[in-house]
Amino acid sequence: xxxVESGGGLVQAGGSLRLSCAASGSISSVSTMAWHRQAPGKPxxxxxxxxxxxxxxxxxxxxxxxxxxxxNAKNTLYLQMNGLRLEDTATYYCAxxxxxxxxxxxxxxxxxxxxxx
Numbered sequence: 001x002x003x004v005e006s007g008g009g010l011v012q013a014g015g016s017l018r019l020s021c022a023a024s025g026s027i028s029s030v031s032t033m034a035w036h037r038q039a040p041g042k043p044x045x046x047x048x049x050x051x052x053x054x055x056x057x058x059x060x061x062x063x064x065x066x067x068x069x070x071x072n073a074k075n076t077l078y079l080q081m082n083g084l085r086l087e088d089t090a091t092y093y094c095a096x097x098x099x100x101x102x103x104x105x106x107x108x109x110x111x112x113x114x115x116x117x
Contacts (some may be wrong), residue, residue, distance in 0.1 A: 008111030019095030020079040028072040032097040037090035
């Protein structure tokens with residue numbers, strides 16, 4: 001499976017963006033899909049993850065502002081980002097973990113999100 005992100009861009013603080021991650025194959029059997037991000041000079045961090053049962057995890061920094069969802073019929077992962085802050089500026093990566101016990105072993109190329117004043 002290959003992953004391709006889209007939806008990034010430049011947005012003012014307080015604004016919204018929706019990221020999409022289209023998979024080249026079926027994701028219905030993929031255990032966990034997630035969004036990570038990496039800002040310049042900082043380590044990559046997990047932003048949100050969702051498993052096949054629809055259970056979601058959020059980093060404390062985005063909880064209440066971001067919503068992760070997956071549409072297995074469309075083989076697509078989403079990240080709705082509201083109330084964007086300057087510190088949300090980063091490259092956002094989609095990733096997939098095949099089983100509950102595996103690492104994220106499939107990654108997209110990333111999409112840039114820039115939040116301005």
